[in-house]
Amino acid sequence: MEKFISEMLRKYPKLRSFAKKSYQLSMIFIGKTLNLKGQKIDEYLGKSQCIYNDKNYFGYYDKSPWNKDNSKVLTMLVPFDDKHPEGNEYAKIGYFDNNLGEFIEIDTTNSWNLQQGCMLQWIEKNNNENIIYNKFINDKYSSIIYNMENKEKTIIDYPIYCISKDGKFGLSVDFSRLGRLRPGYGYSNIKDYSAGQLAPDNNGIWLVNLEENTSKLIISLKDIVSFNHDKTMDGVEHKFNHIEFNPSGNRFMFLHRWRNNGIGYSRLFTANIDGSELYCIADDIMVSHSCWKNDYQILSWARKKEIGDRYYLYTDKTDKFEIIGDGILTSDGHPSYSNDGRYILTDTYPDKFRIKSLIIYDTVENKKYDIAKYYAPFKYDGEVRCDFHPRWSSDNKYISFDSVHEGGRKQYVMDNPFYKDKK
Numbered sequence: 001m002e003k004f005i006s007e008m009l010r011k012y013p014k015l016r017s018f019a020k021k022s023y024q025l026s027m028i029f030i031g032k033t034l035n036l037k038g039q040k041i042d043e044y045l046g047k048s049q050c051i052y053n054d055k056n057y058f059g060y061y062d063k064s065p066w067n068k069d070n071s072k073v074l075t076m077l078v079p080f081d082d083k084h085p086e087g088n089e090y091a092k093i094g095y096f097d098n099n100l101g102e103f104i105e106i107d108t109t110n111s112w113n114l115q116q117g118c119m120l121q122w123i124e125k126n127n128n129e130n131i132i133y134n135k136f137i138n139d140k141y142s143s144i145i146y147n148m149e150n151k152e153k154t155i156i157d158y159p160i161y162c163i164s165k166d167g168k169f170g171l172s173v174d175f176s177r178l179g180r181l182r183p184g185y186g187y188s189n190i191k192d193y194s195a196g197q198l199a200p201d202n203n204g205i206w207l208v209n210l211e212e213n214t215s216k217l218i219i220s221l222k223d224i225v226s227f228n229h230d231k232t233m234d235g236v237e238h239k240f241n242h243i244e245f246n247p248s249g250n251r252f253m254f255l256h257r258w259r260n261n262g263i264g265y266s267r268l269f270t271a272n273i274d275g276s277e278l279y280c281i282a283d284d285i286m287v288s289h290s291c292w293k294n295d296y297q298i299l300s301w302a303r304k305k306e307i308g309d310r311y312y313l314y315t316d317k318t319d320k321f322e323i324i325g326d327g328i329l330t331s332d333g334h335p336s337y338s339n340d341g342r343y344i345l346t347d348t349y350p351d352k353f354r355i356k357s358l359i360i361y362d363t364v365e366n367k368k369y370d371i372a373k374y375y376a377p378f379k380y381d382g383e384v385r386c387d388f389h390p391r392w393s394s395d396n397k398y399i400s401f402d403s404v405h406e407g408g409r410k411q412y413v414m415d416n417p418f419y420k421d422k423k
Contacts, residue, residue, distance in 0.1 A: 048372055048414040050406065051100050055081045057402040057409050059117030061334035061389040062162065062244050062291065065400050065411070067128035070098050070393050072148075073400070073413065074131065076117050077103065081409035082384050085112055087189035093120060093133055100413075106146055109135045111159065111175070114384055114409075115184045119143070119160055123167040124394075130167070132210075134159040134175075136189040141175055145210070158208045158215045159187075164249030169273060170208035171243050171252060172215065177203065181239045182257075184383045199225040199238045205254060207273055218275030224256045228280060232260045246295045249273065251316065253298055255287060268300060270316050281314045291336045299324060299344070301332045311335065311344075325361050328368045333359065334389050338396045343418060345399065347388035350376045358388055358401060360418060371417060374405035392416070 056075045058065045065074040077092040078085075085091070091112045094105040111134045112118040123130040123145065132145050141159040146152075160170035177194045179186020194203050201222035206215045221238045236258050243254040256267045266287040271278045282302045286309065290300040296316045303309050304321075309332075311324040324344070333346035344361040351357075358372035380386045386409050388401040397419045402411050 048401075048403075048412040049100065051075060051096055051411050051413060052077070052103060053410075055079070055408050056411055057081070057117065057386070058391070058400060058411050059120060059389065059402075060115065061289075061336060061391050063119075063121040064391050064394055065120075066098075066393040066398065067122055068124070068394050069128075070395070070398065072097060072128075073100070073411075074120055074122070075103075075411050076109075076112065076120060077105075078112075078409070081114065081386070081404075082379055084114065084183060084188070084383070085110075087111075087136060087187070091118065093118065106131075107133070107135070107144065107153075109133060111136045111141060111187045111189055113179070113184055113186065115387070115389075119162075121163065123163065124165045125167040132156075132160060132163060132170075134187075136187070139190075141187065141189065143170070156208065156210060156213055158206065160208060160210075161243045162245055162252075163210065164245045164273075165247060166249055168209070168211055169245075169249065170210055171245070171254075172206040172208050173240050173243065174203050178239055178241060181237060182241060185241060196237075198236060199233075205240055205243065205275070207275075218273075219254075219271060219278070223275075223278075224269070227278065228283065232263075232265055233258055234260075236260050242290065244290070244292065245273075246292045248295050251277075251295070253281075253290060253292070255290075268298070268302065268314075270298070277317070279317045281316065282312070288332045289334050293337050293341060299335050299337070301335070324363065325366070325368065328366065329359075329361055334387060336390070336392060338392065338418075343396075345390050345392060347390050347401070349387070354378070356388060356403075358390055358399075360416075362418075369417070371399075372401075372414070374403050376404060377407070380404045380409070397421075 056077045058075055072095040074095050090108040090110050092105050093107045094103050109118045118133045120133040122128045129149050130145050130147050134143050143156040143160045145154040158172050163170045175186040176190045176192040179188055180192045199221040201220045204220040207218045208215045225233050238258045241255045245252045251270050253270045258265050268282040268287040269280055284303045284305050286303040288301040290298050298314045302312050311329050312321045313324050314321045331348050335344050335346040346359050348357045354376050355373050356376050357370045360369045386404040390401040399416050400413050
């Protein structure tokens with residue numbers, strides 16, 4: 001019934017949001033009356049540790065805050081966590097050692113948002129000596145490669161959305177356009193000069209050569225709108241979001257999104273890193289969060305008209321798919337696979353009691369484990385919400401997530417209860 005009503009109100013987002021909040025308020029009151037908040041979850045419930053008492057967080061679920069040997073944990077210290085930052089408001093970039101002692105500040109950034117931070121991440125080659133992050137420098141969006149050993153900074157003249165594992169390439173978008181069309185995911189340092197342009201041919205996804213400091217537009221918004229065009233794409237603005245390289249770095253995935261008559265539409269694509277061999281994997285109105293399982297399979301929370309909303313494991317450049325966790329994983333989340341492909345780490349949005357779950361799903365046993373459940377205050381809702389965005393350490397020994405259950409946006413770490421030391 002809840003999902004049915006929510007779907008009925010898709011055309012009226014403000015009414016939908018009001019109805020959702022009103023329903024959750026009533027359920028919270030009932031939950032307190034029944035003392036549901038303190039119930040035991042299960043034997044796999046883990047203990048998490050806050051890495052710092054002040055406001056801090058890492059960002060998205062497709063990147064890990066740990067370096068390769070887990071000796072450092074990246075984070076951002078922020079001056080506030082309940083509004084969109086302006087271009088003159090800075091966050092501190094730095095790290096803790098794995099004993100979570102003193103915060104070591106590296107730099108500041110004025111290009112950050114509440115959902116994905118400043119795209120702070122390790123460059124995996126050279127045993128994680130380098131990190132990369134976005135910053136507004138000399139009146140333009142840029143990125144900085146920082147060497148942990150010699151503390152040298154290399155300025156890249158383009159911002160990055162994601163980078164390949166070999167550290168040679170990045171992918172980028174127009175962060176001003178993204179910030180205007182999807183608040184909480186872009187930046188506001190520069191006015192969006194593409195406003196009013198529906199699908200410009202000079203705007204889209206850029207391939208950034210990090211070694212040569214060059215970029216090239218490889219897929220334009222005009223290109224994507226002309227691919228299997230339908231009438232819902234007419235007369236509206238389009239954007240790209242959620243871009244990620246596959247493990248080998250020879251292909252990447254991305255979402256093409258637009259809104260028409262109050263309804264949001266998404267299509268999931270893959271392409272070679274030069275923009276060739278473009279393939280539409282999913283286009284049944286809704287595609288949400290995805291992750292690569294390997295070089296040729298993608299897990300997505302998506303919709304198929306004849307089946308419904310599920311986690312689908314798609315095979316790239318084919319029409320093959322399988323349903324993952326049918327009847328067990330029943331809601332959208334932010335998924336990623338363990339290195340061996342057995343476990344899926346994901347989360348949920350707040351339920352009717354405003355409780356969010358951190359989940360590990362065992363694909364072999366077909367069983368879900370709630371390893372943490374936390375309350376999300378109403379203050380953190382909508383565009384300023386704080387999703388868990390869970391992520392593994394590179395060896396899967398640890399799990400990191402962002403949460404507001406203690407009254408502020410903070411990064412937490414915990415042991416992976418299914419980790420087996422292979423030494």
